Amino acid sequence: QRVLGYVELSNGSLCASATNRRNWGNDLHHILDATTGLPAQTEVVATWAVAQTTLVADALTTGLFFASPEALASTFGDFYYAILNKDGSMLHNIDSIGEIYS
Numbered sequence: 001q002r003v004l005g006y007v008e009l010s011n012g013s014l015c016a017s018a019t020n021r022r023n024w025g026n027d028l029h030h031i032l033d034a035t036t037g038l039p040a041q042t043e044v045v046a047t048w049a050v051a052q053t054t055l056v057a058d059a060l061t062t063g064l065f066f067a068s069p070e071a072l073a074s075t076f077g078d079f080y081y082a083i084l085n086k087d088g089s090m091l092h093n094i095d096s097i098g099e100i101y102s
Helices: 054-063 069-076
Strands: 005-007 013-018 044-051 080-085 090-092 098-100
Touching: 013 054, 044 054, 054 069
Parallel strands: none
Antiparallel strands: 005 098, 013 044, 044 080, 080 090
């Protein structure tokens, strides 16, 4: 219900993922930890990624719940991201293509 920022896209794809979407209450949501089969219990509540293709951007949004942007970049190459944590803090690298409002 709040605008957190914006990005300007001329090429590539933007995808997002959040624990409050496809949520069934009591911390049950669609982002699953493959090692336990249970919903992820991380500090991250929402992610956004901009990549060359929608497939990669979508994979990165889920990956950002479990791995650092640097670790993902070693496999997927450079991408833009924003990560919203439970405490309201954000980690991002979108300054060159947009802005996060604080």
